[in-house]
Amino acid sequence: MNTAIAQDNAGSPSLGEPVYELSNVSKTYARNLVVALDDVSLTLRKGSFTSVIGSSGCGKSTLLKIMAGLIPPTQGRVALQGKPVTGPRRDIGMMFQQATLFPWKTAVENIVLPIEIRDGRAAAAKAMDKAHDLLDIVGLKGFDGVYPNELSGGMAQRASICRMLITEPAVLLLDEPFSALDELSRDMMNMELQRICREQDATAFLVTHSIQEAVILSDEIVVMKPRPGRVAEIVKVDLPRPRTLDMMTTPEFGEIVEYIRGLLDKGEDM
Numbered sequence: 001m002n003t004a005i006a007q008d009n010a011g012s013p014s015l016g017e018p019v020y021e022l023s024n025v026s027k028t029y030a031r032n033l034v035v036a037l038d039d040v041s042l043t044l045r046k047g048s049f050t051s052v053i054g055s056s057g058c059g060k061s062t063l064l065k066i067m068a069g070l071i072p073p074t075q076g077r078v079a080l081q082g083k084p085v086t087g088p089r090r091d092i093g094m095m096f097q098q099a100t101l102f103p104w105k106t107a108v109e110n111i112v113l114p115i116e117i118r119d120g121r122a123a124a125a126k127a128m129d130k131a132h133d134l135l136d137i138v139g140l141k142g143f144d145g146v147y148p149n150e151l152s153g154g155m156a157q158r159a160s161i162c163r164m165l166i167t168e169p170a171v172l173l174l175d176e177p178f179s180a181l182d183e184l185s186r187d188m189m190n191m192e193l194q195r196i197c198r199e200q201d202a203t204a205f206l207v208t209h210s211i212q213e214a215v216i217l218s219d220e221i222v223v224m225k226p227r228p229g230r231v232a233e234i235v236k237v238d239l240p241r242p243r244t245l246d247m248m249t250t251p252e253f254g255e256i257v258e259y260i261r262g263l264l265d266k267g268e269d270m
């Protein structure tokens with residue numbers, strides 16, 4: 001074990017208070033009796049960035065959906081800020097693979113939409129200033145009045161980040177948000193995501209298929225194995241912050257990537 005990798009199932013003492021807690025969560029889909037998750041326990045701490053990685057079918061999306069309150073677990077407890085998650089909540093922000101912006105609304109109108117749905121038009125109008133500020137933060141200054149079909153894939157995902165942040169969620173759940181982008185844009189967006197998370201002291205949870213992406217972004221990486229989906233190991237990444245893309249060429253980075261690749265290969269054999 002080297003200096004940049006540490007196994008830690010209890011979470012890092014250097015990070016903040018527990019925000020999100022999953023205790024012994026299991027999920028069996030009633031339709032086909034597939035055990036998608038078996039006894040998963042996780043703690044996300046305030047301001048931490050956690051990724052989950054594992055082969056196809058090991059339960060990553062199921063885990064995210066349970067965390068988002070979109071589906072219930074069969075067993076176990078899920079709590080956000082001390083309160084059980086029993087359905088979709090205001091303090092949970094989500095972002096998906098494809099930017100799901102409404103084509104008939106401008107960028108800024110899309111961003112205030114969660115406020116409009118939640119609190120009505122007057123509240124959305126009041127939130128406009130904040131939406132303009134967020135566009136500024138993600139490098140889309142001046143694109144407020146632009147419709148989604150005039151935005152590139154990366155720009156649309158930037159607008160989606162703003163829409164997720166406008167309600168100031170306690171936790172950001174990210175389901176491969178940049179996987180549809182080319183590699184260069186994806187790297188840039190990951191650095192942007194890191195900067196925003198640091199600025200907002202956000203707690204983030206990312207589903208990814210990319211070991212590199214998980215390592216460059218995360219404080220902790222949950223490595224899962226399939227059949228049934230369970231946690232193989234939680235790997236702590238002790239690379240300094242802020243992370244930069246050139247860190248990806250360092251031996252420390254390479255060692256963590258190899259270590260995780262080894263865990264995933266082992267999972268495949270089980």
Ligand SMILES: Nc1ncnc2c1ncn2[C@@H]1O[C@H](COP(=O)(O)OP(=O)(O)OP(=O)(O)O)[C@@H](O)[C@H]1O
Nearest residue numbers: 029031032034036055056057058059060061062063
């Ligand atoms: N709605 C559902 N009904 C029945 N079985 C399901 C359902 N959703 C997922 N499963 C099963 O549960 C298991 C875990 O699926 P899940 O989508 O969570 O995996 P994943 O790790 O996200 O996969 P991928 O990386 O391919 O997206 C799989 O065996 C899948 O077939």
